[in-house]
Amino acid sequence: MAATIIDGKGFAATVREKVAAHVARLKDENGITPGLAVVLVGEDPASQVYVRAKGKQTTEVGMNSYEHKLEADTSEADLLAVIDKLNNDPTVHGILVQLPLPKHLNEDLIINSVAPAKDVDGFHISNVGLLGTGQKSMVPCTPLGCLMMLRDHHGSLSGLNAVVIGRSNIVGKPMAQLLLGDSCTVTIAHSRTKDLADVVRRADIVVAAVGRAEMVPGDWIKQGATVIDVGINRIEAPEKGLKEDGSVKTRLVGDVDFVSCSERAGAITPVPGGVGPMTIACLLANTVTACCRANGLAEPE
Ligand code: NDP
Numbered sequence: 001m002a003a004t005i006i007d008g009k010g011f012a013a014t015v016r017e018k019v020a021a022h023v024a025r026l027k028d029e030n031g032i033t034p035g036l037a038v039v040l041v042g043e044d045p046a047s048q049v050y051v052r053a054k055g056k057q058t059t060e061v062g063m064n065s066y067e068h069k070l071e072a073d074t075s076e077a078d079l080l081a082v083i084d085k086l087n088n089d090p091t092v093h094g095i096l097v098q099l100p101l102p103k104h105l106n107e108d109l110i111i112n113s114v115a116p117a118k119d120v121d122g123f124h125i126s127n128v129g130l131l132g133t134g135q136k137s138m139v140p141c142t143p144l145g146c147l148m149m150l151r152d153h154h155g156s157l158s159g160l161n162a163v164v165i166g167r168s169n170i171v172g173k174p175m176a177q178l179l180l181g182d183s184c185t186v187t188i189a190h191s192r193t194k195d196l197a198d199v200v201r202r203a204d205i206v207v208a209a210v211g212r213a214e215m216v217p218g219d220w221i222k223q224g225a226t227v228i229d230v231g232i233n234r235i236e237a238p239e240k241g242l243k244e245d246g247s248v249k250t251r252l253v254g255d256v257d258f259v260s261c262s263e264r265a266g267a268i269t270p271v272p273g274g275v276g277p278m279t280i281a282c283l284l285a286n287t288v289t290a291c292c293r294a295n296g297l298a299e300p301e
Pocket of ligand 1: 142
């Protein structure tokens with residue numbers, strides 16, 4: 001039987017509606033407008049697209065969006081000064097430093113210079129530690145979006161075998177922590193994992209966060225498993241023809257082979273339209289949460 005397609009785009013729209021309603025209440029009842037500041041260093045084209053999308057969706061839900069675009073050769077001291085200013089600005093409730101940063105900047109140092117309470121990406125070591133010990137924290141947006149879709153689909157995740165492929169700090173590791181928090185039995189796989197196919201075949205839940213186009217084939221998937229595809233990979237699509245400059249047109253695919261995996265999975269997220277839209281929706285939700293915490297107000301559920 002064909003898998004249920006988990007509609008991340010539709011789910012994200014629902015999350016944004018709830019965020020917008022909460023923002024409206026904060027304005028009406030408390031006179032507070034949540035504000036999200038995004039810092040972009042350099043001109044990485046993919047990062048520029050993400051930052052534009054974040055800014056647009058931030059204002060669409062009624063929040064203030066502050067964009068700080070800095071030159072690619074900005075010094076560490078100057079970037080730290082911008083972050084320090086935002087840390088101390090009461091109108092800014094969330095701060096996001098767009099990654100990756102240019103090579104001359106120390107990413108760990110920069111991430112850990114953001115005030116933990118405003119760290120809506122959830123990458124600061126304080127938030128990582130809080131999440132790891134099951135305490136209230138800022139939760140990284142992509143894994144949070146994955147968890148929301150999994151909870152929505154399954155109800156309880158308790159006792160399920162989950163395999164996370166990928167161990168990055170921004171997706172794989174926090175995803176594993178969240179699944180553990182929901183009482184899954186969690187395996188984290190990575191490039192050194194032996195017999196990945198065998199590991200994945202035991203999973204009731206597979207989260208693929210690798211960055212390799214369509215690397216998980218359908219015959220790795222246990223019948224009826226839920227597949228969450230985090231990967232965003234651009235591949236050539238000769239069937240779409242040529243661009244004006246004569247090069248082959250491209251399309252986005254995930255880390256799993258969608259066609260063969262959806263023949264065995266019970267449910268699967270598409271790429272695009274799955275995890276991606278949920279990530280920005282969760283960023284907006286985290287900003288409202290940060291705003292409520294900063295003002296001692298009830299947080300959204
Ligand atoms: P990273 O490159 O930081 O991490 C990739 C992970 O995959 C590493 O842990 C690596 O293992 C593992 N890996 C690489 N090759 C293999 C292999 N052959 N078998 C098993 N594991 C392997 O990537 P990210 O976590 O940042 O991103 C992963 C993907 O998710 C990317 O496609 C990215 O674009 C996408 N993404 C999507 C988002 C969204 O909003 N939808 C947000 C963030 C990322 P090792 O540690 O051993 O090297």
